[in-house]
Amino acid sequence: xxxxxxxVNPISGMGGSVGLKGTDGNTYKKAIELGAKQVTPQRVKATxxxxxxxxxxxxxxxxxxxxxxxxxxxxxxxxxxxxxxKTSAEDTKRIAKExxxxxxxxxIFFGGDGTARDIYDAIGISVPVVAIPSGVKMFSSVFALSPxxxxxxxxxxxxxxxEKEVLDIDEDAFRNNKLAATLYGYLKVPEIEAxxxxxxxxxxxxxxxxxxxxxxxxxxxxxxxxxxxYILGPGTTVKGITDxxxxxxxxxxxxxxxxxxxxxxDLNEKGLMELIKKYxxxxxxxxxxxxxxxxxxxxxxxITPEVLRLVGENNIxxxxxxxxxxxLECLRVDTGDAxxxxxxxKFVKVxxxxxxxxxxxxx
Amino acid sequence: MIKLNMNENPYPPPExxxxxxxxxxNNINRYSELKYSNNLKNLLASYNNxxxxxxILSPGSEFILREIIYIFSKxxxxxxxxxxxxxxxxxxxxxxxxxxxxxxxxxEFKLNQKxxxxxxxxxxxxxxENPNNPTxxxxxxxxxVEKILQNExxxxxxxxxxxxxVKCTFIDLIExxxxxxxxxxxxxxxxxxxxxxxxxxxxxxxxxxxxDFPKFLPIPVIFAAIEALRNQEYVNENIERxxxxxxxVENELEKLGVEIFPGEANFILIRCKILNLAKKLIDKGIxxxxxxxxxxxxxxxxxxxxxxxxxxxxxxxxxxxxxxDDKFTLPHLKKKHY
Numbered sequence: 001x002x003x004x005x006x007x008v009n010p011i012s013g014m015g016g017s018v019g020l021k022g023t024d025g026n027t028y029k030k031a032i033e034l035g036a037k038q039v040t041p042q043r044v045k046a047t048x049x050x051x052x053x054x055x056x057x058x059x060x061x062x063x064x065x066x067x068x069x070x071x072x073x074x075x076x077x078x079x080x081x082x083x084x085x086k087t088s089a090e091d092t093k094r095i096a097k098e099x100x101x102x103x104x105x106x107x108i109f110f111g112g113d114g115t116a117r118d119i120y121d122a123i124g125i126s127v128p129v130v131a132i133p134s135g136v137k138m139f140s141s142v143f144a145l146s147p148x149x150x151x152x153x154x155x156x157x158x159x160x161x162x163e164k165e166v167l168d169i170d171e172d173a174f175r176n177n178k179l180a181a182t183l184y185g186y187l188k189v190p191e192i193e194a195x196x197x198x199x200x201x202x203x204x205x206x207x208x209x210x211x212x213x214x215x216x217x218x219x220x221x222x223x224x225x226x227x228x229x230y231i232l233g234p235g236t237t238v239k240g241i242t243d244x245x246x247x248x249x250x251x252x253x254x255x256x257x258x259x260x261x262x263x264x265x266d267l268n269e270k271g272l273m274e275l276i277k278k279y280x281x282x283x284x285x286x287x288x289x290x291x292x293x294x295x296x297x298x299x300x301x302x303i304t305p306e307v308l309r310l311v312g313e314n315n316i317x318x319x320x321x322x323x324x325x326x327x328l329e330c331l332r333v334d335t336g337d338a339x340x341x342x343x344x345x346k347f348v349k350v351x352x353x354x355x356x357x358x359x360x361x362x363x
Numbered sequence: 364m365i366k367l368n369m370n371e372n373p374y375p376p377p378e379x380x381x382x383x384x385x386x387x388x389n390n391i392n393r394y395s396e397l398k399y400s401n402n403l404k405n406l407l408a409s410y411n412n413x414x415x416x417x418x419i420l421s422p423g424s425e426f427i428l429r430e431i432i433y434i435f436s437k438x439x440x441x442x443x444x445x446x447x448x449x450x451x452x453x454x455x456x457x458x459x460x461x462x463x464x465x466x467x468x469x470x471e472f473k474l475n476q477k478x479x480x481x482x483x484x485x486x487x488x489x490x491x492e493n494p495n496n497p498t499x500x501x502x503x504x505x506x507x508v509e510k511i512l513q514n515e516x517x518x519x520x521x522x523x524x525x526x527x528x529v530k531c532t533f534i535d536l537i538e539x540x541x542x543x544x545x546x547x548x549x550x551x552x553x554x555x556x557x558x559x560x561x562x563x564x565x566x567x568x569x570x571x572x573x574x575d576f577p578k579f580l581p582i583p584v585i586f587a588a589i590e591a592l593r594n595q596e597y598v599n600e601n602i603e604r605x606x607x608x609x610x611x612v613e614n615e616l617e618k619l620g621v622e623i624f625p626g627e628a629n630f631i632l633i634r635c636k637i638l639n640l641a642k643k644l645i646d647k648g649i650x651x652x653x654x655x656x657x658x659x660x661x662x663x664x665x666x667x668x669x670x671x672x673x674x675x676x677x678x679x680x681x682x683x684x685x686x687x688d689d690k691f692t693l694p695h696l697k698k699k700h701y
Contacts (some may be wrong), residue, residue, distance in 0.1 A: 148642060211443075326445060326658050331470045340549070347475055358445060359478060360466040 305337030387583030424561025499626020
């Protein structure tokens, strides 16, 4: 049997219909006052009715966070945890942790970016997830395209998975039509994208994402020069490099290596400046955030304009898998310093494999 | 199913081409003869105004492209665009010393010509489709092509699969530059996709290396291609009809508020934020090409079909838009386009 957790954020998506662009924090109360109705049940019903495999044993959150929706279906299930009348992010986190302890194979959740962050807080990348969008903001690339795609992912589930970004969107800025996104973390999703193809398509990316990351990492490590300090930005693509070096990497932080040894871990600007003073030759290795293409200014705020000025724009190595770069119209920078941004905005070569580069514009 | 996903010609070849193919089938117990291939090469040479010796026939252009990339990327840097249409070439390109892909990005999908010229400091093989598939953009101009070809480090292959629809070619440079080659196909304008007939017009350097490329094609393919080349008027009429239909479909899509990226050739590139558009259309019996699988999200390529097929597509995409449930669309995307 495939043991699958199921968590529904019952208030997700309610802000959308009343123009609130989200239900994070106290905005939920306002949404109710404005007459918002639940939108999640339709999404849950649509997804569950499309699942074809019959070897699933569900561990579901109680009541409106799961159990209420599955009674009409024929799944074998067991309820995990308890909830009160009002639900919150804490319920999501607590129940997800409980499910993880019970060694589920897969976790299905319904919600938006906020729910994805709660799930990440609770389980990290320990269990693969299928995330079904039912929120107002679903910028994180972790989300399946639709209930149909999600059901396919569940039906075709194997143990192969890839990591996808969870973004933190500033709701206040979003309400003013500004998209301020920072990298929050990663979740693992089943790697079955090829199965979701609609019609015959030529594939330029036949290798699995994981293999691509390893190829990029090997190439970078083989070409690392002696007596140069490498500052390593956040993300799993860069983590591939430290894995290759057998060095422990802060997934969402900044680390640095010198002659293939770790010399700085989870560095802030002060820590980076100290290293820059100590070492003469320095290079920065970063990867763009999937979906929005930011290399500097989101997710790597520790690499400040001052750090970039001292290292120099010609000493930046950008790495990516071909799959991620193909989905970007451009790379982006927003360091907060107009002059530094201007210097970084040009056509750059991104390392996308062994002896493989992609030329793309930074905007 | 209505197939609007493969850039095929919706019109079948004329009756005499079908008859020629059938005549070929009647002889399939015999091997193809060199005189048949020579006859076809003579006609292609005359059609393209080049000498017959420069023509190399291939069962579909993909076959010869694989071979060429395999041979000529050895020890060279390979430059391509992303996106491009070169299916299943991964093994071939792995021969290259290095691969540099130039990302084409909306709205103009322009090639950074300056950076390409700067790359020619070492032996380099450049492969470019002109117009590009799937953007339909003309990426090359004669001055840029000549600048590449004048560099002794460069080999240039231009895929002109859609030449008949755009009438843009650099074939006049073939005699002058040994490092130049053009790939063409009879799959598209000549309505022979099912027979797969590609050909290659090679400059001297390419010719020398490809002297032993197999010369024989199946008899029905050769017979049909010969007859198709004798029916140029029919081909031209179809091209006009397709281009006319393309303009009509573009206008109708614009009225629906669908974002169109104008391009050449027999297909249309659109961006549409309705989630799962391709799947929704498949459910209605219409297949379009979903480019977001390998490229940018929300991009689709639509081939031009028969007028009634295009009408069905327009009707269904219109219905999908009308029924579109706005909770699936992000608020900031709703303002401009569906």
